[in-house]
Amino acid sequence: MDAAERSSLVVKLRKFVEWVGDGRTLTGTGTLKLADARELVALLDTGDELERDLGGEVQRVRSSADLPNLAILFELAKRARIVRVVKGKLVRVAKATRLVEDALALWAAAFDALPERGLLVKDTGWGLGYALLLDDCLDFVLPDVLNTVYGMPEPVPVVRLAETAWLACVESAYVDLDPSIEPVWRDGFVGEFRRLLARLAEFGAAELTTGPADPMYTMDLVPENPELPSEVQGRLRDALEASSLDRVALTPLATWAVRERLVREGRFAPVVGELAAAAPAAMLGVVAEHFTEDAAAVEIGGWLAVHGGRDAGLPLLLDAVRRCPFRTRASVMLQILVDSLPDGDSVLDGLRADPGLGPIATQLLVERGNLALEELEPRESLLCMAEQFLVLLETAGLEATASTLSEIPDGERAPLAEAIPASGHPDRVGLDELAEVFEQVRPARNAHPLGGVTRSRISKGKSKKRRH
Known part of the structure; x- marks a missing residue:
C-alpha cells in the first residue's frame, strides 16, 4: 500500500534498522548511548530537543531516555521485533528482513505494538x-x-x-x-x-x-x-x-x-464491498446488523450495481424482505434498504398496496411522520394494528401479548378478535397464533390466559434505532 510506503513511521524504522547495521553497543541500563542518540535525532528528524532553555539556563540532555520521540521509536523497533538486545548490544533480527522490506507489514507490526504499556512513560518509571x-x-x-x-x-x-x-x-x-x-x-x-x-x-x-x-x-x-x-x-x-x-x-x-486485528480476535468486522456477491437476504441481514447508515448505503448501492442495477436488483432485495419470517427483522431490513435509496420514502409509499410488504411499509411511513393515522383507509388501519400485535407477540412473547389483550375492554376486544385474523395480513402463521391468544383471553375469567397456547415465535432479528 502506497500510504504505508510514505508513512513517516515506516521511513524512520527502516532508517533506524539500517543505522543499527552490524550492531550498536548500549549503555549499562539498556538505552542508546548519548552520542548515538544525538546522531539519530538528526538522521531520523525526531524533533527532540538536545538542549533546553530553563529560565535563561541552558540544560543539555544527559540520557537518550530524555528524548521522548527517539525513545518511542527505539521501543517500537524492539516491540516490532526488527531489532533486539543481545548481551548489551542492539542488533538487527535476521528473520525480520522481509518484514522491513514490506512497508504494510512493517507499519502493521508497529501499530499493533502501540497499545502495550510503557509507551508514554519510559523506563525511568517517573512521571506525573x-x-x-x-x-x-x-x-x-x-x-x-x-x-x-x-x-x-x-x-x-x-x-x-x-x-x-x-x-x-x-x-x-x-x-x-x-x-x-x-x-x-x-x-x-x-x-x-x-x-x-x-x-x-x-x-x-x-x-x-x-x-x-x-x-x-x-x-x-x-x-x-x-x-x-x-x-x-x-x-x-x-x-x-x-x-x-x-x-x-x-x-x-x-x-x-483495526479490522485485521478484530478479525484475528474472532470478531465480525465487515468491509464495504465484500458482500457484492452475497445472496439478497444475506446481504441485507449483515448490513442491517453490522453496518452504519452511510456504509449500508454504499454497500447496497454496490450490490445493486453488480446485480444489474436498480431495476433488476431492487425487486430481488424486496423479495428477500417478503420471505423473511420474522416481522421485526423484515422491518429493519426494509428500513435500511429504503434509507439507502435517494427516493426511499417514495418507494415505501409505493409499497403500501403490496400484499406482502404493505403492513410494514405503512407502519414505517407512520413512524417516520410521513403518514398520519387518520389518513389510513380502514383496511390499512386494520393491517397496521395486526402488524403491531404480531410484533408484540414476536418480541415480547405469549404472556405479554395476552396481558395486553386482556387490558382491552371486552366490547372492543371481541371485534378485534374477529377482524384481525380476517385482515388479510400476509403472516398467516402469526395470525393463527394471535387468534389462539385472543381465544384464551375471552371472558372465561377464571381460566389462565395462556391455557392451551403452545407455540410462539421469538424474533431472531435485532431492532435498531436509526437517525432520519
Whole structure:
C-alpha cells in the first residue's frame, strides 16, 4: 500500500534498522548511548530537543531516555521485533528482513505494538500521576478507542473519547481522588490523551480535524443512560455545544489494521464491498446488523450495481424482505434498504398496496411522520394494528401479548378478535397464533390466559434505532 510506503513511521524504522547495521553497543541500563542518540535525532528528524532553555539556563540532555520521540521509536523497533538486545548490544533480527522490506507489514507490526504499556512513560518509571495512569491502562484503553472510532461514520469529538477513557482508567486503577484535586488530574489526563492522539496522527494512524460535533454524539446524553454519570453528561453537553471541536478519525491504514486485528480476535468486522456477491437476504441481514447508515448505503448501492442495477436488483432485495419470517427483522431490513435509496420514502409509499410488504411499509411511513393515522383507509388501519400485535407477540412473547389483550375492554376486544385474523395480513402463521391468544383471553375469567397456547415465535432479528 502506497500510504504505508510514505508513512513517516515506516521511513524512520527502516532508517533506524539500517543505522543499527552490524550492531550498536548500549549503555549499562539498556538505552542508546548519548552520542548515538544525538546522531539519530538528526538522521531520523525526531524533533527532540538536545538542549533546553530553563529560565535563561541552558540544560543539555544527559540520557537518550530524555528524548521522548527517539525513545518511542527505539521501543517500537524492539516491540516490532526488527531489532533486539543481545548481551548489551542492539542488533538487527535476521528473520525480520522481509518484514522491513514490506512497508504494510512493517507499519502493521508497529501499530499493533502501540497499545502495550510503557509507551508514554519510559523506563525511568517517573512521571506525573495522570500520565502514569494513562500509560498503565494503555493496553486496554487504546484498543477500545480505536475500535470506537473504527465503528463511527463521522469523526469523533476528542472530548467524548477522553471522558470515557478517564472513567475507564480511574475505575480500573481504583483511583480515589480528593474532590479538590480530581479536576486537575482529569485535565492533565485529557492533555496526555490528546498527546497520544497526536502521536497516532504522526504515525499515520489518525486524522485530527476541527469542526462541530455530529448530533449523534449527544443522543445518549440523557438521564436514562446509566453508563455516564450526570456530572459527566453535563460536562459533555457543554463541551459539545462548541462550534469548533477537536475531532479524530482513522486513516485508511489504521482502518485496515483495526479490522485485521478484530478479525484475528474472532470478531465480525465487515468491509464495504465484500458482500457484492452475497445472496439478497444475506446481504441485507449483515448490513442491517453490522453496518452504519452511510456504509449500508454504499454497500447496497454496490450490490445493486453488480446485480444489474436498480431495476433488476431492487425487486430481488424486496423479495428477500417478503420471505423473511420474522416481522421485526423484515422491518429493519426494509428500513435500511429504503434509507439507502435517494427516493426511499417514495418507494415505501409505493409499497403500501403490496400484499406482502404493505403492513410494514405503512407502519414505517407512520413512524417516520410521513403518514398520519387518520389518513389510513380502514383496511390499512386494520393491517397496521395486526402488524403491531404480531410484533408484540414476536418480541415480547405469549404472556405479554395476552396481558395486553386482556387490558382491552371486552366490547372492543371481541371485534378485534374477529377482524384481525380476517385482515388479510400476509403472516398467516402469526395470525393463527394471535387468534389462539385472543381465544384464551375471552371472558372465561377464571381460566389462565395462556391455557392451551403452545407455540410462539421469538424474533431472531435485532431492532435498531436509526437517525432520519
